[in-house]
Amino acid sequence: xxxxxxxxxxxxxxxxxxxxxxxxxxxxxxxxxxxxxxxxxxxxxxxxxxxxxxxxxxxxxxxxxxxxxxxxxxxxxxxxxxxxxxxxxxxxxxxxxxxxxxxxxxxxxxxxxxxxxxxxxxxxxxxxxxxxxxxxxxxxxxxxxxxxxxxxxxxxxxxxxxxxxxxxxxxxxxxxxxxxxxxxxxxxxxxxxxxxxxxxxxxxxxxxxxxxxxxxxxxxxxxxxxxxxxxxxxxxxxxxxxxxxxxxxxxxxxxxxxxxxxxxxxxxxxxxxxxxxxxxxxxxxxxxxxxxxxxxxxxxxxxxxxxxxxxxxxxxxxxxxxxxxxxxxxxxxxxxxxxxxxxxxxxxxxxxxxxxxxxxxxxxxxxxxxxxxxxxxxxxxxxxxxxxxxxxxxxxxxxxxxxxxxxxxxxxxxxxxxxxxxxxxxxxxxxxxxxxxxxxxxxxxxxxxxxxxxxxxxxxxxxxxxxxxxxx
Ligand SMILES: Cc1cc2nc3c(=O)[nH]c(=O)nc-3n(C[C@H](O)[C@H](O)[C@H](O)COP(=O)(O)OP(=O)(O)OC[C@H]3O[C@@H](n4cnc5c(N)ncnc54)[C@H](O)[C@@H]3O)c2cc1C
Numbered sequence: 001x002x003x004x005x006x007x008x009x010x011x012x013x014x015x016x017x018x019x020x021x022x023x024x025x026x027x028x029x030x031x032x033x034x035x036x037x038x039x040x041x042x043x044x045x046x047x048x049x050x051x052x053x054x055x056x057x058x059x060x061x062x063x064x065x066x067x068x069x070x071x072x073x074x075x076x077x078x079x080x081x082x083x084x085x086x087x088x089x090x091x092x093x094x095x096x097x098x099x100x101x102x103x104x105x106x107x108x109x110x111x112x113x114x115x116x117x118x119x120x121x122x123x124x125x126x127x128x129x130x131x132x133x134x135x136x137x138x139x140x141x142x143x144x145x146x147x148x149x150x151x152x153x154x155x156x157x158x159x160x161x162x163x164x165x166x167x168x169x170x171x172x173x174x175x176x177x178x179x180x181x182x183x184x185x186x187x188x189x190x191x192x193x194x195x196x197x198x199x200x201x202x203x204x205x206x207x208x209x210x211x212x213x214x215x216x217x218x219x220x221x222x223x224x225x226x227x228x229x230x231x232x233x234x235x236x237x238x239x240x241x242x243x244x245x246x247x248x249x250x251x252x253x254x255x256x257x258x259x260x261x262x263x264x265x266x267x268x269x270x271x272x273x274x275x276x277x278x279x280x281x282x283x284x285x286x287x288x289x290x291x292x293x294x295x296x297x298x299x300x301x302x303x304x305x306x307x308x309x310x311x312x313x314x315x316x317x318x319x320x321x322x323x324x325x326x327x328x329x330x331x332x333x334x335x336x337x338x339x340x341x342x343x344x345x346x347x348x349x350x351x352x353x354x355x356x357x358x359x360x361x362x363x364x365x366x367x368x369x370x371x372x373x374x375x376x377x378x379x380x381x382x383x384x385x386x387x388x389x390x391x392x393x394x395x396x397x398x399x400x401x402x403x404x405x406x407x408x409x410x411x412x413x414x415x416x417x418x419x420x421x422x423x424x425x426x427x428x429x430x431x432x433x434x435x436x437x438x439x440x441x442x443x444x445x446x447x448x449x450x451x452x453x454x455x456x457x458x459x460x461x462x463x464x465x466x467x468x469x470x471x472x
Contacts, residue, residue, distance in 0.1 A: 008072075017050075017066045020066075021058075022058075023052060023053045025050055025051070025053075037051055038080070039083035040332075041334055042333035043333040044084055048090075048093060049090075051094045053095075055099050057173055064203065068177070068462065073093070074095060076116075076467070077097065077146075078098070078116060078145050079119060081141075081143065085437050086467075092466065098117040100118075102115040103118060107130050107132070110210060111211060112211050114208075114209075117143070118144050120136040120140050123144055128318060133156075134209065135160060135212075136155075136163075137153060141329070148164050148207055148209070149194060149197075149198050150431045151163070151430060151431070154248070155248050156212075156217075157248050158371065159245050159374060161378070162383070164196050165380035167195055170195075174459040178459075184382060191384065194384065195386065196386025197455070198469045198470075198471070199465065200465060201455050214318055216280065216315050218293055219276065219278070219313065219324050220312035220313030221312045221313070221324060223311075224307075224309060225271065225358075229357040229358060235302070236274055236303065237349065243371070243373075244295075247276060248276050250275055250371065251368070254270065265310070275326075278299055280315065333401050335401040335407045335410040335435070337396070337397060337415070337436045338434060338435070339429050340393070340394055340426040340430055342392060344393055355367070355420060356417065363409045364399045365399045366396075366397070367395070367417055368397070370396070376389050377390075385444065385448050386448075390426040397417040397418065427442070428445060429443055430443075440470070449471065453471060
């Protein structure tokens with residue numbers, strides 16, 4: 001056992017914790033240690049002091065009290081999609097929330113209560129059985145908790161706003177060990193902070209959110225050769241200026257890796273990919289699918305008229321929206337980072353094409369631009385710390401990073417992309433797309449940050465809990 005793989009506490013101390021909880025404690029001495037400490041992002045090499053997998057809120061409380069007794073930090077992780085900014089977790093107790101399961105759909109109230117260890121794929125499937133939809137992001141295996149703690153940008157963001165603005169109740173154990181229910185009426189500052197302010201104040205055990213009676217959407221992907229990057233980016237940017245709010249799209253300069261499991265038409269190819277979803281009227285009477293799709297087709301037509309080589313847009317059950325963006329189906333080693341853009345003028349487009357277009361070799365899998373505007377750019381009434389996103393676009397640059405050398409190359413290429421767009425960045429970034437450490441002032445306006453810091457002092461005065469984007 002190397003020094004990095006030993007706990008700071010004797011094994012019998014962790015045995016005492018294990019005796020106090022229904023869940024499981026794993027230390028470096030246990031078989032299964034490597035699986036227990038592994039994050040979804042395989043590039044993250046996490047070495048916490050021990051990993052606790054709680055079964056209920058009281059287990060979480062015991063773990064937090066134990067951490068306080070032994071001067072450890074507490075880090076909660078559902079999947080570890082956002083593991084990169086957390087570092088090696090030395091001196092931390094990692095609370096792996098996977099066993100905090102449960103999905104309870106209330107078809108009358110149109111809400112769903114989910115355990116904080118649940119991933120979106122399972123919620124989406126459970127809701128689809130009732131003809132309902134939650135505001136999932138592009139990747140089905142992202143955790144519901146981490147996503148909502150940051151804000152939650154779904155394919156319906158421009159018509160329905162951020163997913164966090166539809167959260168109605170959060171159950172959590174605070175950094176000072178209190179088991180609380182936070183709503184607009186009760187523990188309002190905790191409720192505010194946990195909707196966009198990250199998991200800095202408490203370990204969330206369950207979340208209740210509104211869901212929507214939506215069965216299908218007009219969704220898919222348009223692929224163009226990467227050689228058309230400048231033309232398609234310019235046209236998409238112009239289209240996005242007054243595109244109907246029913247549409248939420250993404251554009252990527254995409255280099256598909258030569259992975260054998262991918263279909264041949266994608267494998268090793270380079271594209272400009274535009275994908276997303278357009279909300280449609282739900283089946284009510286005798287309207288045909290063609291009639292229901294007509295408005296969405298009209299919205300998409302300026303992009304279709306560009307003549308993609310592949311066009312998969314069509315009516316699709318919302319249970320399949322997780323396929324649209326072709327995010328990796330399971331853990332991968334990756335590195336990336338993002339920022340919010342106020343504008344995407346011609347000069348910025350030219351720089352992006354220089355850095356990731358057809359005439360360069362790039363280690364980046366994708367330079368992605370997500371479309372904002374519409375409801376996601378308007379503060380949601382009664383919303384939390386992040387009730388809207390700044391700017392007209394998000395930019396995110398990402399690459400596969402199986403080795404430290406590859407990670408360094410990807411990070412350098414991603415930094416070059418973000419540096420190039422700096423003149424047009426909005427100054428306040430979205431934490432779910434920031435995968436590097438960022439000063440809190442870069443994530444929240446001053447008034448929001450002051451309120452978050454007050455919540456931190458109120459609920460986690462000893463700074464026990466560390467999340468990917470600390471606010472202290
Ligand atoms: C392929 C891919 C696609 C994505 N697509 C989108 C998208 O479409 N829209 C979007 O908004 N985002 C998207 N994201 C970003 C994603 O929402 C963030 O990475 C999010 O933080 C992941 O949450 P998680 O729970 O899966 O990850 P984790 O790494 O487990 O957690 C993320 C953060 O939340 C904290 N946390 C997790 N669980 C708890 C808890 N129970 N209590 C307290 N704190 C907790 C962690 O400490 C960490 O700081 C995407 C990311 C990837 C990798």
